[in-house]
Amino acid sequence: MPTLQPDASRPSEDRVTPDDLLHTRTGTEVSPEDLVLVAGRDITPHNLEWARRKLAAEGPAAMEKLLP
Template sequence: MSTSQPDASRRLADDRATPDELLHACPLETSAEDLVLASGRDITPRTLAWAERKLASEGHAALDKLLP
């Protein structure tokens, strides 16, 4: 049984890094529910209030800080 080797051009294409816009698919508008779920918490009135305050002070960056 023979093993096939990928051609050089294919190997070079696979070695390049994926651009950020393809890796991160965050919505343009972040809701309080999004922020609560990204933090790993349950959605409750208390956590929604926390998320709303965080979004008001940090904007979309609040979600960016939580996600890898």
């Protein structure tokens, strides 16, 4: 008797997020804290300073460069 469950070893096509939904442009300001978290780093004074410099140099596009 066939089961209704999809094969767990294969990724399901309906569970793949389309690329256009992965982008962060929301019309809001990107904060240094946001950038640190997206980079997978802990929020520390050193990492916040890194994020401030990166945002100053690249603007909000810095966020997009870190995401897929």
